[in-house]
Amino acid sequence: MKQIFNFCAVAVFVFTMVCSCAGNPPKDEREAAESAFKDVEAAKDCAREDYLAAEELLNQAREEINNKNYDKAKELFNMVKEKSDAIAKYYREHPDECMKKKNDETGENGGNGEDGDIKESDVTSSEAVDPAADPKNPDMDFQVVHFEYNQYAVLEEDLPKIDIMAQWMMNFPERVVRIEGHADERGSNDYNLSLGEKRAAEVKNKLIQAGIDSARIKIVSYGEERPVDPASNEEAWFKNRRAEFKHEN
Amino acid sequence: MSVHFRLIAALTVIFAFFNLFAQLQVEVKDGAVADYKMAVSPLAVLGGADAGLSSEITGSIEKVLDITGYFKVLDKDSFLEKPEVAFNKVDFKSWLNVGANGLIKGSIKGKDDVELELVFYEVAGGKERLHKKYSTKAGMAKKAAYRFVAEVIKILTGEEMNFMFSKIAFIEKTGDKYNLVVTNFDGSNKKVLVSTTATVLLPEWSADGSKIYYTSHEKNNPNLYSIDLKTTRIKTVSAYDGLNVSPSAYPDNKTIALCLSKDGNSELYSLDTTTNELRRLTTNAETDTAPSVSPDGKEIVFVSNRSGNPQIYRMSLADLSKVERLTEQGNYNQDPEYSPDGKKVAFSGRDEKYQFDLFIIDLATRSIERITQNQGKNESPTFSPDSKVIGFSSNRSGKGKLFLSNVSGTKQIAVYSGEGEVMMPSWSPAETN
Numbered sequence: 125m126k127q128i129f130n131f132c133a134v135a136v137f138v139f140t141m142v143c144s145c146a147g148n149p150p151k152d153e154r155e156a157a158e159s160a161f162k163d164v165e166a167a168k169d170c171a172r173e174d175y176l177a178a179e180e181l182l183n184q185a186r187e188e189i190n191n192k193n194y195d196k197a198k199e200l201f202n203m204v205k206e207k208s209d210a211i212a213k214y215y216r217e218h219p220d221e222c223m224k225k226k227n228d229e230t231g232e233n234g235g236n237g238e239d240g241d242i243k244e245s246d247v248t249s250s251e252a253v254d255p256a257a258d259p260k261n262p263d264m265d266f267q268v269v270h271f272e273y274n275q276y277a278v279l280e281e282d283l284p285k286i287d288i289m290a291q292w293m294m295n296f297p298e299r300v301v302r303i304e305g306h307a308d309e310r311g312s313n314d315y316n317l318s319l320g321e322k323r324a325a326e327v328k329n330k331l332i333q334a335g336i337d338s339a340r341i342k343i344v345s346y347g348e349e350r351p352v353d354p355a356s357n358e359e360a361w362f363k364n365r366r367a368e369f370k371h372e373n
Numbered sequence: 374m375s376v377h378f379r380l381i382a383a384l385t386v387i388f389a390f391f392n393l394f395a396q397l398q399v400e401v402k403d404g405a406v407a408d409y410k411m412a413v414s415p416l417a418v419l420g421g422a423d424a425g426l427s428s429e430i431t432g433s434i435e436k437v438l439d440i441t442g443y444f445k446v447l448d449k450d451s452f453l454e455k456p457e458v459a460f461n462k463v464d465f466k467s468w469l470n471v472g473a474n475g476l477i478k479g480s481i482k483g484k485d486d487v488e489l490e491l492v493f494y495e496v497a498g499g500k501e502r503l504h505k506k507y508s509t510k511a512g513m514a515k516k517a518a519y520r521f522v523a524e525v526i527k528i529l530t531g532e533e534m535n536f537m538f539s540k541i542a543f544i545e546k547t548g549d550k551y552n553l554v555v556t557n558f559d560g561s562n563k564k565v566l567v568s569t570t571a572t573v574l575l576p577e578w579s580a581d582g583s584k585i586y587y588t589s590h591e592k593n594n595p596n597l598y599s600i601d602l603k604t605t606r607i608k609t610v611s612a613y614d615g616l617n618v619s620p621s622a623y624p625d626n627k628t629i630a631l632c633l634s635k636d637g638n639s640e641l642y643s644l645d646t647t648t649n650e651l652r653r654l655t656t657n658a659e660t661d662t663a664p665s666v667s668p669d670g671k672e673i674v675f676v677s678n679r680s681g682n683p684q685i686y687r688m689s690l691a692d693l694s695k696v697e698r699l700t701e702q703g704n705y706n707q708d709p710e711y712s713p714d715g716k717k718v719a720f721s722g723r724d725e726k727y728q729f730d731l732f733i734i735d736l737a738t739r740s741i742e743r744i745t746q747n748q749g750k751n752e753s754p755t756f757s758p759d760s761k762v763i764g765f766s767s768n769r770s771g772k773g774k775l776f777l778s779n780v781s782g783t784k785q786i787a788v789y790s791g792e793g794e795v796m797m798p799s800w801s802p803a804e805t806n
Contacts, residue, residue, distance in 0.1 A: 274682065274705075302593070310729075312707035312721060312752060313797060314575055314619045314632065315676055315683055317595065318639035318660040321616055325637065344594055345616060345634075349572050 149189050150198035157182060157201035160208035163291075166260045167215035174214075178207040215260060216295075259291035266301075266369035269327060270362060273308070276322035278330065278367075286327060289369060290334035300372040302342045303327050308361035309348045320345030327367045342372055409529065411444045412473035412496075415456045416489075417480035426511060427481050430489070430518045434477060436559050437522045437537045440762055440786065442779030443530055447473055460492055465499040477525065479518075487511050491521045493528070502528055536757035540801040541764050542566075542576040542585050543775055547793030553587055553600070558757065558764075558800075560775060560789030566600050567607070575619055575797055580626040582802040586610060588618045597631065599646075610646055619663045623670045630654070630664035630673055641675055643690075654693060665711045665718075674699065674709040674718050685709045685720050685734075699734055702741070706732075708753055712760040713802075717780070719744075719754035719763055731765055733780060744782035751776075753796065758803035766795050 161182055168175040185200030256265040267285035269278050278286065293299065305324030307316035324343035332338050353360035413435050416427045438444040453467040460478065468476050479491040486508070493503040503524055507517035519537040526534050536558055545552045553567035553576055567573050571591040578585055584599045597610040597617040611617040615634035622629050627647045632639050639662045641654040655661040659678040666673050674687045682704040689695035700706040705723035712719070718734045724746075731744040731751045745751040749769030756763055760780070767776045767787075775789035775798055789795060 310723075311683070311705060312663065312676075314663045315660070315707050317574075317616055317618055318632065318634070318662045318678075321634050321639060322660065325634075343615070344590070346572070346590065347574075349574070349590075 149194050150201055153198050153201040153205070154185070154189070157185065157204035157208070160205045160212070164208050164211040164215065166258050167211050171211045171214050174207060174211050178204050178211065181207065257288065259288050259295055261292075262296055264288075264292050268366050268368050271323055271365045271367075273361070273365065274311070274319065276319065276326045278323075278326060283330075286330045287334065290331050290336055293331065293336045293340060297340075298373075300340045300342065302344060302370040302372045304350075304368045304370060305343065305345045306350055306364055306366050306368070307348045308364040309351065309356065310361065311348070313347055313349070317345050317347035320347045323365075323367050408445050409443060409474050410447055410472050411438055411475045411477065412447045412452060412468055412471060413438070413449070414452060414454070414476065414478045415449060417456045419480050419482040421484045422481040422487065423484060423511065426487075426514060430479075430481065430515055433515050433537075433559065434518055434522050436786075436788075437519065438526075440536075440777050440779065440784060441526060441530075441534065442781065442784030443526070447471060460490075460504075463494065463499075465494070465496050468494075468496045475525075475529070477522075481514065483511075485511055487514050489514050489517050491518065493521075493525045532761065533759060534761050535759045535803050536762045536800075539758050539803060540582075541755070541775065541789075541798050542578065542801065543766070543789075543798040544573055544576065544796045545791055545793040546796060547791075550793070551589075552793070553585065554791075555585070555602070556775075556789055558762075558777070558788070563789075563791075566602070566605065576799050577620045577629075578622065578799060578801045580622040580624055580802065585799075586620040586622075586629065611644060616662075621664050621666045621673070623666050624668060625670065628670075630666050632662040632664065641673070654688070654690070663707065663709060665709050667711050668713050668715045674711060676707050676709060683707050685718065687718075699739075700741075705729075710754050710756060712756045713758050714760040717756075717760065719756060721752045721754060721765075731763070731778075731782075733763075742781070744778055744780075745785070748785075753798055755798050755800040757800050764798045764800050766798060768794075 161178055164175065181200050182204045185197045185204060188197035188200060255261050257267070258264055266289065269282035269285050271277070271279060293301065303324040305320035305322070307319045321343065324345055328338070328341045328343050331341055351360070351364040353363045413431055415431045418424050418427045435446045439446050451471050453471060454464055463476070463478065473496045476494045476496050477491065478494070479489065482488040487510070489507040489509070491505055492501060494501055503521070505521055509517050516538065523534055523537065526532060539558050540555050541558055542553065542555045545554050549570045551569055551573040552565045553573045554563055554565055556563045566585065567587070569589065569591060571589050574588045576585050576587040579599070583603065584601050586597060586599045588595045588597050594612065594614065595616050595618055596612040597620060598607050599610050600607050611631065611633070613633050613635035616632055616639060619632045620629045623643070628643055628645050630641060630643050633642050634640070638658065639660040640656065641661050641664050643652045643654060654673070657677065657679055661675060661677045663676040664673045665675070671691065672687060672689050674685060676683050677686050680698070683706055684698055685700040685706050687697045687699055699718065700720070700722065703722045703724065706720055708721040710719045716736055718736060720732055720734070721729050722732055724730050729750045729752055730746055731754050733742050733744060735742070744763070745767070749767055751765055751767045754763045754765045762777050762779060764775060764777050766773045770787070773794040773796055774787045775795045776785055776787050778785040
């Protein structure tokens, strides 16, 4: 739920910002900067100074946009991008150190409230990123996504899990995954094999749409053969209608 | 029907006889339960014969009669006459008194080489209708008895039945373990052909009964394999990426219809297993699966989700545009299976109580008859080679067991229940050994 809120907050913020400007704002530079900065959120504890600096630059850039100083803004956005990329590189090269730092700093939430008008920093800083669900973590736990009865559209509340999966696959381009599609026990075994396959294929399509090479995604259907809960009730059926990600290499 | 004429001639003799006549008419007309009361006297055990085999044969005769749904097999505890009474000394009054319309009596002699003698009498007239002697090995004695029963059934109903000579393949799942099992039609003589914790799914016989096709995830993809029953050699039949499932044999004994998902979604194909040549049969964004080839090889019935939920369709193989929807009621109809006589299609459908039950479509009239109701989950119907009996899995008494039913659904019995869950039964073609 937190992730969804976070995602929404950012989306609303970006939307508002984009709509509020006129003329020729540096759209590309801004997008690159915002996205690069967002990608290093997880690294903010291990590269705190750089992170805060990038954040400050980003805020300034946004301010310049508001003031219609587009050239200045463009310059600042480029700096944010550069800084964010540097943070990402550091994070990639020192994953253990970053994890350790984060654990050492439990309970500390940043709390630097000097930018009263920017709510975003509060939301992100209060959110301790669970390393198990962190797309920067090579050993990230893969989340399970669920479906309605006889449907293969991923439940809306599970879509962010696929986004995280896509980020993880972006971060580890050499990794190949297998998506296992499953059905609940109701219906014939052959039909359920097809249904499980449809579900796995749907998740695969979402990853491809997010920019992942289809060759890195295998799918397999187990139909109703591998329930996580063998009971015959709604709760069990819900759990069993699922797609799981597995390491293929 | 000559049986009728003879019976009509004898109609005035006694009331019991009239009773028998009335029942015979019902049987022959529409297959409803006729309740012909048959006494099967335990076989007399003569010189050197195995008493266990004797009672096994008696039980088998009873079971076959019972499954047809045409007979009420009488309880032997009520019988007044001893099995050892000679064939020419039968006291028909004592059999009338226990309410028998017909009597089967016999004897077995010898240990390894056995002599089996069987007689069928009409009790009311005290008339011998069939009398046979079989000399064979002990292991074949049961089969000899089945031949006799098949003839008795033919005499009384006019119907040719051979289900008793056939086998049933099914999956038994115990925990994570899948066994591919073959038994005789009555659940006896169990053989495990494949046993693995990877899946074994959807077994189906080759047209000549020499092989069984099945799908397994052994290589992390649901590939189709075949196992030869004599040599137990396993061959990969189809291993495209994605599903390779739901085979159904064409009568040519080399082509199968199956469901593949290699082109992005479940579609039907026919595959020549000798040349590996594929012919695509459906093109559809929704699921098409579970083909069953008609006995003449000219059409298939299958499941498609093209209307938004799974329904049964029929398609001409000569003209793939000729597709016809067979089921209109219910929104979850699956598992279609052509009867070997080409007249019917059995399927499982979810009813208004959200339970899966079996139905049979009469292709000539399009009427749909319900076979099971309020008896748990009933799935995977499969016809006996004579189209007289259907096998299916049912969890009506807890875990899934192998059940048989006559085609009108009036007689249903469990024939196999083991340690695990019985699933996906598939009936063999006629006589496979």
